[in-house]
Each structure stands twice: as C-alpha cells, then as structure tokens.
Ligand SMILES: [Zn+2]
Ligand SMILES: [Zn+2]
C-alpha cells in the first residue's frame with residue numbers, strides 16, 4: 013500500500029497540487045467527507061484499485077508443493093524443517109482448486125509430515141481427504157500403508173480393512189512400477205506386526221485440555237464482563253478510565269472479556285484456525301479463496317455465515333497491496349457491525365444514537381445502561397484521536413480505506429449488488445461512503461485500542477490474533493501496570509497484580525514497560541501511537557531499567573522487614589525453575605505463593621525492586637500455562 017501511496021503523492025507533487033490538496037483535506041470535518049474526497053481524488057489522478065484476488069491456481073499449488081518437497085524430502089529433517097514443509101504444503105492446499113488432483117496430492121504430502129511429527133490422527137484426516145479426492149490410483153497403496161501404521165501406533169487393532177485396501181491397490185499397480193517391491197515388503201512387515209499384535213502402547217494421543225475460565229465473584233452492574241470491584245469513570249485528564257471501588261488484592265479477577273471481534277493475524281493462517289484461532293496442523297482451506305483456513309468444516313461454515321462470505325473476496329484482494337492486520341480488522345468490524353444491525357439503514361441509526369449521546373462516560377452503553385462487549389457500539393465509541401492526528405496520518409488511513417471500500421462495493425454484494433467500477437459514482441453513493449467512514453474510524457480506533465491476543469510457545473509469548481475489547485480498552489496505560497492479562501481460547505482474563513487501593517486507577521501496559529525501555533523512549537512511543545504524555549509513577553520518578561534495579565537487600569533498611577521478605581521468597585527460585593521447564597499447570601499453590609510474595613514485597617520494600625520484577629515475570633508465566641499454548645510437535649525418530 014505504501015508503494016501506491018508514494019506513487020499517488022508523486023503525481024500530486026508533479027501536478028503542483030500537493031499543498032493545495034493537503035489544505036483541502038485538513039478542512040474536512042467528518043470521516044465520511046474524507047472518504048468522498050479521497051475517492052474523488054483517486055478518480056482525478058487515475059488511481060484505480062485493481063487486484064487479481066489471488067484465485068485458486070493449480071500451477072501455484074504445484075509450485076508450493078514442490079517447494080515443500082524440496083524442504084521435506086531433500087533436507088536433513090528437524091522440527092523447524094518439518095514445520096516449514098508443513099506450512100508450504102498447507103499453502104499449496106489453499107491454492108489447489110476444489111476438487112482437484114493437486115488438492116489430493118498436497119493433502120497426501122502433508123500427511124507424510126504429520127506422520128513424521130507424530131500427529132497421527134491429523135495424518136489420517138489428511139489421508140482420508142486425499143483418498144476422497146482424485147488421488148492417483150498407482151499411489152493409493154502408499155496412503156493405505158501410512159494409515160495402517162498410524163492406526164497401529166494409536167493402538168487401534170482393527171486395521172485389517174485398511175490393509176486389505178492397501179493390498180487391493182498394490183495389485184492394481186503396474187508390474188513395472190519400481191516402488192512395487194518396496195510397498196510389498198512394507199505390507200508384509202505390517203501384516204506380521206498385527207498378527208503378533210505388538211502395538212506400541214506408549215504413544216498417547218494428545219488432546220488439548222482447556223482449563224475452566226476463572227469466575228468473577230460479584231458482577232458489575234454496568235459492565236457484564238467485569239467485577240463490581242471496579243467502575244468506569246470519566247474526567248478531562250484521563251478520559252474514560254477504570255478505578256477500584258474497594259481494595260483489590262493481588263490475583264483477584266477484574267474481568268473475563270470475550271472480544272467483540274477476534275481476528276487471526278495473517279502470519280498464523282497456516283497453523284491456526286481462522287474462526288476459532290486454535291492451533292491446527294492439518295488445516296482445510298476455504299473452498300473459494302486462497303486465504304482463509306480452518307480446523308474443521310464446522311469452523312469453516314460458522315465463519316462463512318459470520319463474516320467470511322464478504323471477506324472471502326476482499327481479504328485476498330487487499331492483501332495484494334501488502335496491508336497490515338489492522339486493515340483486515342477494520343474490515344471485519346464493519347462486516348460484524350452490519351450483520352449485528354441487520355442492514356445499513358439500521359446501522360446508520362445505531363451509530364447516530366452514539367454520536368448524539370452527550371455523556372462521555374456512558375458513550376457506547378446500550379439502552380439497558382450497560383456496556384456490552386458483544387455490541388458494536390462498545391467498539392464504535394472508543395477513542396479515535398482524530399483531532400490529534402496529522403494530516404498525513406489521516407490521509408494515509410483514508411487512502412487505505414478508499415481501496416478497501418472500492419473492493420467491497422465492486423466485488424461483493426454488501427451494498428445489495430456489485431456496483432460499477434466507477435470511483436466518482438461510489439463517492440456519490442451514501443451507503444458506500446458511510447461504510448467507508450466506519451472503516452476509516454476503525455483504522456483510527458484500532459492502533460489506539462486493540463489488544464494483542466496471545467499464546468505461549470516454549471518460553472516465548474507470541475501474538476495469535478488481534479482483539480477488539482469494549483471494556484478492556486478503557487483501562488489506561490501505566491509503565492508499571494497494576495493488572496495483568498492473559499488470553500484463553502475465546503477470552504482475555506484480567507487479574508490484579510499489585511494490591512490496588514479504593515479509588516486508585518487500574519493500569520494496563522501498552523507494550524512500553526519501564527523495565528525494558530527508557531523513559532524518553534516510552535514517552536516518545538506512547539505519544540506517537542496514543543497521543544498522551546505518560547505521568548505514571550515510574551515516569552515521574554524516572555525508574556531505572558531492569559538491569560539496574562536494586563535488590564530488596566539494599567533497599568530495605570528495617571531488619572524485620574528484610575526477614576519477612578526473605579521468608580516469603582523462600583521457594584521463589586524453585587518456582588522459577590518449575591516455570592522455566594513448564595511444570596506448573598496443576599499446581600495452583602504456586603500462584604497463591606507468588607501472590608503472597610507480591611503482597612509482602614509491596615508492603616515492605618520501596619519500588620522499584622529487582623525481586624518484585626522477578627516475581628511478577630514468573631507469575632505471568634505461570635498464568636500463561638493456563639492460557640493459550642502453541643506446542644510445536646516434535647519429530648518422531
Ligand atoms: Zn476452528
Ligand atoms: Zn474464502
């Protein structure tokens with residue numbers, strides 16, 4: 013997108029209109045006016061969006077499969093290589109036309125990687141998919157043999173039918189086929205194995221266990237997902253913010269919020285489900301586009317009804333302009349809003365009511381006086397920072413949005429029917445520019461409010477998706493936050509980390525923590541993205557980075573306090589070791605103990621303090637074991 017925008021700017025400069033256009037744009041008052049203006053400008057300077065939409069393509073599928081083969085068949089196998097090959101085969105599956113031999117072959121090749129990685133039930137799924145398609149007859153024996161092996165490893169004794177199928181296809185193979193001998197030998201080995209019924213019972217099939225969601229003791233009257241220990245407040249200085257209505261203890265659950273929208277980041281499409289976001293090593297594709305992939309047909313159907321029947325042609329088209337996840341999210345929000353409202357006119361009424369609402373504290377609340385996380389107005393009412401944005405920032409977003417809305421109008425039936433590819437015609441269409449204005453608004457809301465939806469992979473914390481959260485977005489930033497959050501399959505859970513006094517503000521961290529970033533850097537980055545100057549305590553007192561933090565042994569003067577801390581931290585090193593090897597999910601007493609350490613350090617040591625930072629990091633890690641995990645399958649020797 014940047015490239016095309018640069019080209020556009022160059023045309024403006026060449027025409028000597030750069031400053032004039034910038035001044036005109038600056039005067040525009042609403043997002044809808046900005047979209048009308050940009051569409052007309054594109055028409056005037058002949059910037060017409062075009063994209064192939066990356067359709068299914070047998071050649072591309074074959075190319076990707078061959079790349080997969082190069083990695084998998086000719087490389088020295090290790091985990092990384094297997095995963096790389098798997099991703100290439102999955103991409104090849106996405107590009108293969110449905111139904112086709114290419115699709116069958118890609119499933120078959122991926123089943124070999126899944127077998128190598130010990131993912132036997134996924135391997136069988138892929139084999140069955142290949143066999144149900146036009147997989148070549150002379151290769152079928154190989155798949156039946158692989159399936160037999162999987163079944164045997166999984167402890168399934170009834171493999172006779174599968175072996176019979178293998179025998180059947182072996183007999184059909186040409187006498188001259190050089191693989192025939194090898195398959196015959198393999199078949200004999202497997203035959204002997206079942207007659208001896210020596211089944212490897214040690215291989216257990218893993219199933220993903222999801223720990224139950226934590227329960228909030230007493231719910232909030234205004235915010236259904238939150239505890240009544242907090243309340244939404246508003247003032248000039250902090251805008252909307254969240255404060256404690258009573259003393260909150262470390263570890264208390266503040267909220268369990270289900271995002272209004274949750275979207276998988278592009279980078280995870282080959283390894284996670286677009287709909288439920290769970291890890292899946294044997295994804296199936298959308299039958300129409302080359303982008304979306306799913307863990308199951310059920311998820312594919314759910315997402316189709318929810319939003320993908322619109323996104324299916326849009327995402328691949330806009331992706332050709334190498335756009336960001338935020339652009340995809342801005343489209344998703346518009347589609348969900350439209351579905352929720354039940355039509356464009358109803359959606360117009362819905363947002364008009366929010367625009368006319370004059371109490372800033374309760375903006376986005378529903379008629380029942382509550383802020384619901386599953387209603388669009390909760391997202392729509394989040395801060396946009398429009399008036400603080402530069403002309404170039406707003407223009408860039410307006411330009412991106414105009415491309416998106418052009419594709420929406422001309423390639424989908426979101427406006428009743430596909431509209432003609434005529435920029436000035438679209439600029440005159442109120443429905444088009446209204447939806448454009450919403451997407452442009454999302455483009456401003458997202459960078460200031462969206463949350464990363466995470467997962468743990470080994471010792472790393474990674475981004476799985478992006479979440480739009482009406483309540484959670486109201487929590488302001490602090491460079492030493494007093495809450496922490498972690499992601500569950502469909503929710504984000506917020507805990508109190510420090511003791512929080514009645515009336516005190518809850519603070520989240522927007523990725524700029526005092527321990528890893530200098531004050532100057534934090535302040536600069538926060539201002540650039542969120543348009544505020546942080547005045548939290550670490551900023552006021554200019555706390556040192558983690559490497560310069562002092563131990564409580566230096567900081568604490570009173571011997572009795574020192575002794576208290578020492579006693580509380582007794583088992584800390586052991587917990588660190590357990591957390592590092594990941595051996596904590598079923599030991600809730602560790603969390604309890606860590607929370608107690610926080611309380612004692614909070615009471616007895618001045619902040620910042622090295623031990624507090626260490627305890628917090630360990631606690632986060634322990635919480636994350638109950639959250640989303642992406643376990644990389646290990647190669648089977
Ligand atoms: Zn799924
Ligand atoms: Zn699709």
Ligand SMILES: [Zn+2]
Pocket residue numbers: 490491492534546547548549550551
């Ligand atoms: Zn700060």
